[in-house]
Amino acid sequence: MADRRDFMGMALGAFTGLGALGALYAAKRTWDPLPSVKAAGFTTLDVSKAPEGVLITEMWRGKPIFVLKQTKEMVEKAKKKEISNAKGHKEIERLIKIGDSYFMITVGLCTHLGCIPGYRPETQDFLCACHGGMYDSTADVTKAPPPRGLDIPPYKIDGNKLVLGEEGPEYKKLVETGLTQRV
Numbered sequence: 040m041a042d043r044r045d046f047m048g049m050a051l052g053a054f055t056g057l058g059a060l061g062a063l064y065a066a067k068r069t070w071d072p073l074p075s076v077k078a079a080g081f082t083t084l085d086v087s088k089a090p091e092g093v094l095i096t097e098m099w100r101g102k103p104i105f106v107l108k109q110t111k112e113m114v115e116k117a118k119k120k121e122i123s124n125a126k127g128h129k130e131i132e133r134l135i136k137i138g139d140s141y142f143m144i145t146v147g148l149c150t151h152l153g154c155i156p157g158y159r160p161e162t163q164d165f166l167c168a169c170h171g172g173m174y175d176s177t178a179d180v181t182k183a184p185p186p187r188g189l190d191i192p193p194y195k196i197d198g199n200k201l202v203l204g205e206e207g208p209e210y211k212k213l214v215e216t217g218l219t220q221r222v
């Protein structure tokens with residue numbers, strides 16, 4: 040009987056250990072930081088190692104920054120779908136192209152009242168738990184009350200790197216065409 044209890048205890052311990060490892064792995068998949076350098080309000084992110092379809096959250100000037108390297112499927116979807124704003128932009132224009140890859144890089148604060156939306160890998164979208172606002176994988180708004188997609192922080196492309204805080208020509212164009220507001 041004692042042997043059986045020992046065995047049950049060991050089996051339970053192993054199971055709990057595996058569960059904890061699984062939770063750690065899930066957290067790591069979501070939070071692995073990218074190589075970055077922070078200096079005087081600028082954050083330089085090396086996005087060359089970013090995994091596809093996994094949300095990474097960085098910090099810039101005290102704000103969460105979402106980085107989501109797009110999967111092929113996400114890019115195809117974005118190429119097809121028009122943004123429902125008056126200018127009829129394509130969603131692909133919200134994405135930042137670095138090398139051959141597309142990235143969604145936005146401030147991770149809901150444009151309604153500033154909550155942090157949660158990424159849902161299974162549906163590849165964002166849900167803001169505060170009032171039910173939703174965004175797609177390009178961070179364009181798909182369900183009110185948010186008045187617009189997540190804002191894109193000022194950035195400049197430098198090879199495989201992205202300098203957050205510096206306004207490069209691509210970012211200025213996004214502001215001029217109304218695809219983001221300055222943050």
Ligand code: FES
Nearest residue numbers: 149151152167172
């Ligand atoms: S703060 Fe996100 S929906 Fe209201």
